[in-house]
Amino acid sequence: MTGKQINVDDVLVIWNSVPPLEPTGLVATPGIEQVTLDWDDNTERDFNGYNVYRGLTSGSGYTKANGSLVATSNYTDAGLPDATYYYVVTAVDLGSNESGYSNEDNTTPLVEKARSISVAAEVGMQSRYTGSFPPPLEQEFD
DSSP states (O other): OOSOOOOGGGOOOOOOOOOOOOOOOOEEEEEBTEEEEEOOOOOOTTEEEEEEEEESBTTBOOEEOOSSOBOSSEEEEESOOSSOEEEEEEEEETTOOBOOOOOOEEEOOBOOOOOOOOEEEEETTTEEEEESSSOOTTOOOO
């Protein structure tokens, strides 16, 4: 190696053990079998991402919903069965320090149910069907 030499004794390593601030402004919005979360951006210089936690009880019992850190201040939690879900978010910095929980918000995803549509269908010139759609396989017509 040419040029300057660096002695190990001259290197100073600073370890940051201070976690980022808790995210704020968490809002949970229901969708069909999903919940969309949005919150305010964290602005720490060493910010690295977010973790999203979900639970079925207010105030405790949360489990992490995301597999890897979430890079933006929104998240969609999809494929949810019918239940009320409680959410909190944490911020993580480059030193892997994790903040405390954000405010909690909760919602219940919408469940898509089979729709009954009343129809009147002309069958041939003289028959009519009035009922749910699709009609039962063995429906008799007038």
